[in-house]
């Protein structure tokens with residue numbers, strides 16, 4: 001009897017309730033009062049004020065399952081077994097309450113006793129200087145020394161912009177040689193999918209300020225993050241995140257819609273997984289009040305939807321379809337996120353509107369782009385010019401990364417610097433004309449007819465540019 005994703009979530013939250021934690025619902029994907037972050041990307045992110053002492057937590061021990069978006073992982077989606085732009089992160093948190101001596105044995109207890117993962121498949125990493133963590137893993141928990149790997153700052157020191165940070169310790173599951181890259185030096189920490197990292201225990205000892213100074217927090221904290229889909233992938237013994245029960249139901253529906261079979265061609269499988277992922281992330285974003293637009297979060301949403309729409313084309317789907325697949329996402333996740341059911345119609349309307357808008361120009365845009373690709377190759381050039389990319393953007397509503405992705409499939413790159421120059425030029429010279437020219441592919445007017453209460457507030461340009469770069 002394999003545990004489903006929804007059951008695993010409940011098991012985890014119950015387990016930590018049993019250890020005195022207060023269960024809080026997931027926070028919105030839209031950060032509140034945090035200009036350093038475009039979208040919530042970890043369980044800890046919305047709890048920052050409790051870690052820094054800015055706000056008093058409702059209890060010193062808290063457990064959550066947090067919706068997360070990580071657009072920087074987008075290139076990996078559909079290709080690795082373990083990355084989605086959307087995932088749920090399970091976490092147990094201590095605000096100056098318990099520390100390593102409790103957090104480590106509890107994590108082990110959950111994994112080996114509650115879930116009964118085979119101990120001989122488990123590995124642990126620690127920060128190279130963290131002898132304290134080594135002692136606890138080795139002496140208190142009984143993990144053999146050769147199963148504890150010391151790693152450097154890049155992997156085992158956790159920080160995201162400013163705020164709480166510190167050394168961390170991660171738990172890995174060995175899925176066997178056949179899942180690995182086959183390289184002779186493949187081991188824990190290798191980027192392939194053999195040793196799959198699934199739980200990160202962060203020992204938050206410092207606060208990092210805007211100038212990059214680390215100061216010791218008066219009371220150290222615990223912040224852990226375990227990807228629910230990754231955990232389910234291990235527990236259900238499936239190949240990748242997209243084959244986990246609830247996600248697989250979305251994937252199957254994508255296949256049904258496209259009339260294609262999963263596992264027939266690797267190329268198609270990637271498109272199927274990309275769509276499956278992007279419809280999950282966009283459904284969740286819209287449910288939390290993000291609407292497609294040309295900046296910030298709205299642009300992230302737009303790019304995800306348009307990228308998914310284009311992968312739909314690759315599978316031979318020639319009509320709006322994502323709004324329909326959103327229904328499956330809602331059905332699979334509504335127990336944990338009741339707002340999905342409440343906003344079902346709204347979510348589907350927003351997605352459908354965006355699809356219909358892009359549908360007006362995508363086919364023509366794709367034809368133009370293949371013409372550009374041919375021209376470029378004929379000239380023995382390797383680069384799509386800034387003007388071409390701008391034309392695709394302005395007239396056909398192609399986000400630059402979509403143009404880049406398609407160009408790369410033909411071995412070409414895009415002059416993105418030139419593209420930005422074109423953007424600037426047109427912005428300055430003929431703002432009015434340009435706005436007119438954008439026409440139906442970009443206009444946001446349609447959203448004013450949708451439920452205004454769910455619209456998100458505009459946060460300006462202070463958002464983290466790195467995060468915004470899908």
Ligand code: ATP
Pocket residue numbers: 070073082083084085086087089197198199200225226227228229230
């Ligand atoms: P990886 O090295 O595999 O990219 P990470 O080190 O970036 O993962 P963390 O920042 O440590 O991940 O996040 C904590 C946990 O969240 C991870 O151990 C994993 O279980 C999960 N997680 C992180 N990124 C993703 C993702 N893109 N999709 C699904 N789960 C993820």
Ligand code: MG
Pocket residue numbers: 073
């Ligand atoms: Mg990562």
Ligand code: MG
Pocket residue numbers: 155197
């Ligand atoms: Mg990692």
Ligand code: MG
Pocket residue numbers: 170197200
């Ligand atoms: Mg990690």
